[in-house]
Amino acid sequence: MRDMGNGTGSRDAILRIRGLEKRFGAVQALSGVDFEVRPGEVTALVGDNGAGKSVLTKTIAGIHEADGGEIFWEDAPVRIRSPRESAELGIEVVYQDLALCDNLDVVQNMFLGREILTNGTLDEDAMERAAAETLAGLRVTTLRSIRAPVSALSGGQRQSIAVAKAVMWNSKLVILDEPTAALGVAQTGQVLQLVRRLADQGLAVVMISHNLNDVFAVADNIAILRLGKMVGQAPVEEFDTQRVVELMTTGKSDHVVEPGKGRAAPSIAAENAREVAAERAASGEEGPSAVVGAGESESFSSYIARSWSRIKAGESGVLPVVLGFVLISAIFQIENAKFLSPGNLVNLLVQGSVFMMIGMGQVFVLLLGEIDLSLGFVAGIGATVATLLVAPGIGWPWWAALIVALGVSALLGLVQGSLITRLKLPSFVVTLAGLLGFNGLMIQLLGAGGTVPIADETLNNFANGTLSPTAGWVLTGLVVAVYAALIYRKDAVRRKHGLVAPPLGLTLMKIGAAVLAGVVLVVISNMNRGIARFPLSGMPWGIPIVFAVLLAWSFLLGKLRFGRYVLAIGGNAEAARRAGINLRLIRTAAFTLAATTAGLGGVLYASRLRSISTSFDGGTIVLYVVATAVIGGTSLFGGRGHPLHAVLGGVVIAAIVNGMALLGLPAAVQLMATALVLLASITVDVVVRRRGETTR
Structure with missing residues (x-):
């Protein structure tokens, strides 16, 4: 195995940990842990339950502060005392629960806490373009719309969004906690390819996993923890399943890995490289496409x-209450003609x-x-x-x-x-x-x-x-005009920036509906609703x-x-x-x-x-x-x-x-x-x- 204190491997490591100690009262969670991670590689961190994997990653992420040892980031000693300090270094963590808000859409989740503002307001178009470019660069192509709520996504898609969220902030090290847990076969394959792409783009990746098939499929290096101690870290070729299991359970292994037998599954790295090369050759591209839309109206x-699909999925908005009001009004009007x-x-x-x-x-x-x-x-x-x-x-x-x-x-x-x-x-x-x-x-x-x-x-x-009849018309006309200008400009700007926009006909229909509603409201308000001796009109x-x-x-x-x-x-x-x-x-x-x-x-x-x-x-x-x-x-x-x-x-x-x-x-x-x-x-x-x- 690699000597973690010497050699060229340590010199080019972006993260080096030496003798890390962490205690929780009388419990020694980490004891003299050495660990290193290099750019462009996937380092799998494995170990049984209670081995210290979570404590180690949370220490790197700034959730726990180390009690002893040294942490070197890009060859400089650092102290990481909070998640903010960790993020400032370029370290991002994708936790097993993903930490996504199901009620927000993909773009809103990716920029949560780091929103782009223009004149103090949310710049949704800029965030949507940036999110689309990040997903395109990671070749996440299974999303129908990046404006879909996360609650409508599959497990693999949610994992992809969490990863994309982590890498879009100039991150240099991404830690993935059980990224394939509870995923099906196809979704697991998609996520593992995404993990491999992160490393292929030059990022350092740490993947925590209990699934050794996933580890051998995607990892360049394997680090093994047992009872808070690092019992082995070396290139994946120096391990096979038996050797990893023996180190996890006993802390030592005399098992000799036969040359060429180290991987339990084909390398996704080579497979992904072939896919990228084939796609670029076919399209003539030099890199990931940043095109996010054609700038045309949706048919x-x-x-x-799409609207009908959302309604069937339960996202009906205000439609139920509007239909309810229409039904209630019809019933009362039938019973009493004065209702309307x-x-x-x-x-x-x-x-x-x-x-x-x-x-x-x-x-x-x-x-x-x-x-x-x-x-x-x-x-x-x-x-x-x-x-x-x-x-x-x-x-x-x-x-x-x-x-x-x-x-x-x-x-x-x-x-x-x-x-x-x-x-x-x-x-x-x-x-x-x-x-x-x-x-x-x-x-x-x-x-x-x-x-x-x-x-x-x-x-x-x-x-x-009540307002005077003239004041009612002026006020309503002003409101409708502002609404029409805003909605028309919003859709036009989206088309200009290459984002999908509603059909022009629908935009005009919305403006027409607003005009009609305003006219009806003012006309009704200006009718005399008093009696002969005491007339009353106006909004x-x-x-x-x-x-x-x-x-x-x-x-x-x-x-x-x-x-x-x-x-x-x-x-x-x-x-x-x-x-x-x-x-x-x-x-x-x-x-x-x-x-x-x-x-x-x-x-x-x-x-x-x-x-x-x-x-x-x-x-x-x-x-x-x-x-x-x-x-x-x-x-x-x-x-x-x-x-x-x-x-x-x-x-x-x-x-x-x-x-x-x-x-x-x-x-x-x-x-x-x-x-x-x-x-x-x-x-x-x-x-x-x-x-x-x-x-x-």
Whole structure:
């Protein structure tokens, strides 16, 4: 075997370890371990359970700090005390659990924690091009789309994505922990070829594996650990299965390997080299292709087929809630012709605005896989503070009162979020305590009087005021024009950069649908819904207020790192942590934003009644709010949701309440009907989640 302290092998090693020691209390996990890894080679690290393989690799990765010995990186002594320091050297680890977020797509996973930003926002096109080039360079060709969620990928594809994620950051050493575990024969072959390609591209590769067939198929060197000691490291030709097993189990072997008998399987290195040469000769390429698309629109039939496949796989988006609303509307219209009248539709939107607003706050928490039961009374506190500050005795301007009310609401969310993240208390318990405590605080603030009217006309107009017909047209036209410009430009830029874009016809259809929806909304709002003596028309203020918050939170969750990290934590908190995301900060911020949004929802509620009262039922409101988000499509399990879901769910709940009131049905029936819709939505959520798990 090679003398690990001398010879040319050690001089060109990128990583050299000498006499490494690691203890855990009285347990000596590593004892005087020598180990070396060279660029362009695959070094297989083998050993029985408890031999120290994981401890050695975690020490290299910076998860554990060595207690003794020396580590040389590119011939310079180094101390590796954290995963960040390890990554800065160029060391990346692909753990056995892969640390991928199933709810994110391939591109989002590959750039998690290292997103490319342009003007402070996520540059999705740049990340997609870089991801495609990395996968092309590794010849990962089995993916139908790099925008597919990881949950839809096979085991071999997921392993390929994890490896590609590790090598795209100028890494020099890649450590793979059991890369073929639980894979089928074909997938194992794909992954082993990928491992070989990494070394062929000049990277140093360490592969931990219990499968000796895989080891002999791909490795250049084998290092054997036993009870925390390195009992052998040499080129693969100096080993066969019997010799490796004897060293693993006894620490010594007198077995002599016959020349040419060292490999238990054909070398994938030679096979891969032949494949690469053949492909390049056929295509005339000098290296891996960096072409990521033709820059053309996807055909309409292809887009429809792909969309239908996603729907069959359970990724139906907002389609169920839209169809549900259509069905509910049809039933109520048949029973009462007034249901779809302009006045009732506008009233329905105003009724649902409170649930929509607080529901958008709840979405932040649900995305984390948590729940906030206190948002109903947080809304009540926000409304109470705003009402008291504009009262005649204090007389603050409405905008100052609103800012303070939202600030107090945010503070309540910050306190609860800090208790949950810092003390690791269950969100259910903390926010249940908040529900009770904030109810008492609200009663204390309002005093014995019970009801306090809002003494400011602007705050009263939040729910009761209306825009002039002209203002409604101008505002809606501006919003639709901006939307049309943004969506058209986005698709045009994707085509320009060589990325697949939706068909131009579909883009125009989306713009046309937005124009139609805007026109219908303004026309309905501008119709007289009052009586002869008291005419009433114009778009209620509540609609643009809800829409403005929807746009803001959609931008936050879809275009900024914060939103990406919220989704990642909800999908796989451990993967997010390994990506360098500050879980405590993101979680606390989400609870704070949820409470702030609820505070605004409370102001809308009080505005509609022109007062706030101790009879405010925040407990019932929060239950409706959770139902609003889930009915709209947000998952109770975390990682999937959008503020739009709360808006659509709020419309559905408002339609149920409104329609049953028109039919004269009692409140008990309304509650039972809402419960059935909620159960149906949760059932869909569970089915989608299980289908995603079983298709991998």
